[in-house]
Amino acid sequence: MMRNRIPTLLALASATAPLMLFSGSISAQEQAQAPLQVVVSHQLEQARPSETITIPWSQINQYLPGALIQKIAVKDKHGKVLAHQVTNIAPQAKDPKGIGIAYGELIFQYHFAAGEKSAEFTIEKIDTVAPVFETKAFGRHVPERLDDFAWENDKVAHRTYGLALAAPAPVGVTKEVLVTSGIDIWFKRVSYPIVDRWYNKGHDHYHHDEGEGMDMYNVGKSRGCGGTGIWDGQQLHTSINYEKWKVLANGPVRTVFELSYPSWDAAGIAITETKRFTVDAGHYLDKIESSFQYLGGQTLTAAIGLNKTPSDKGQSPHITLIQDTDRGLLAQWVQQTSKGEFGTAILVASPNTTTSFAEDTLNHLILAPVQSGKPLTYYAGAAWNRSGDILSKEAWQSYLNNMAQRLRDPIQIQLKAKAL
Secondary structure, eight states, rough: EEEEEEOHHHHHHHOOOOOOEOOOOOOOOHHHHHHEEEEEEEEOOSSSEEEEEEEEEEHHHHSSEEEOOOOOOOOOOTBOOEEEEEEESSSSSTTSSSSSSSSEEEEEEEEEOOOOOOOEEEEEEEEOOOOOOOOOOOEEEEEEGGTTTEEEESSEEEEOOHHHSOOOOTOOOOOOOOOOOOOEEEEEESSSOOOHHHHHHHHHTTTTSSSSSSOOOTTTTOOOOOEEEEOOOOOEEEEOOOOOOEEEEEOEEEEEEEEEEEEEEEEEEEEEEEEEEEEEOOOOOEEEEEEESSSSSOOOEEEEEESSSSSSSTTOOOOEEEEEEEEEEEEEEESSSSEEEEEEEEEOOOOTTTEEEEEESSSSEEEEOOTTOOEEEEEEEEEEGGGGOOOHHEEEEEEEHHHHHHHHHHOOEEEEEEOO
16 A cells, blocks of 8 residues: 655645735725735746636725625736636625625636746726626536536536435336435536536436537446545445535636535444535636544544446446555546547645555545544546547646646735726
8 A cells, every 4th residue: 555645735725725915005095096906926837727816805805995796807917807706705694885895705717828927917996897707617406307416617517416316216106226425527528518408408318429528427336536435444434425515606717515415334433524616617626625524533544536447338448547646646547449538536635644545346545534524625527538628648647747736836816006
């Protein structure tokens, strides 16, 4: 069994928690008039496409008192308006005086070219209503399909399964039954949202590529692509289908939701789990923060898995397994007979985390210690060579290596009032 300690670096705690620097001392009158200048920097030579920039709204409100989300603009150095999103602090957050205090974060993205280590933006109040931006991240509960929860960005889509799918079929009723907390993949050819379109088409259509991609990934009772469990040294103990869901933010740039799982037995220990998913536009990997709750205070071993047999029937897959102890990476590249090639991956990103590898009959596993109530952070996702961006095993590994470097080098954000 191979082990490695991931370095303690700020980025590993969260790819969406950049270092914030605030400068300048300005009067209230100047604050009300001057746009907010944002300088974002990093240290890598490589390109950083779809870098997600998050700024607490409390800081926006400090520099732009009374700014409202429907009347602001985010612009690059050339004055181009960028797509942005503002999250609510909570579904019941209120702003009775209309002064812009009920919000959580301002979110937008920028594509850093190779060698471009700094970029400048302005955030300003506008008189007109901000436009509705193209949706590139989306997720929802799907009650019309037996409690599925599905999510996507412009690169790839996923779903997982609720208790309605696990329930036995009533007498005389034909119903699919599947007990699993594994994560499915829907491979997309297009950048626009397809979740609603595919559910509307129905099961017999989205299992075939009709021009937008297809569901060809096999989950069954495995972990699928990024499902979890508790490893006792010889056996994997897993939950059943999720029982509760909560959407915290829903596009156009970022979608955040939580799934909670009913208690299960892990070698005599009762476990419950909540996963928080952060899905950003432009990325093949989603951030997942998995929190296990149990009594006793001991350290347990969590396992995150990739299905050993992920291909559709009749595809005679050739699977290359990648285990990288330096990066905390478990990945696959799968070559198929007629449905193209695809990659899957798990990248563990919790700080000070010792990782190792194992397997059971269904899954390749990456292991990490966990304590009750302390989230294990990892990234999981997939790419299909027929989507047009990642065409080979080498390209997939290069993408994963670059993502690992980005997590270890967080962006830095400096805010100041822009001179008029």
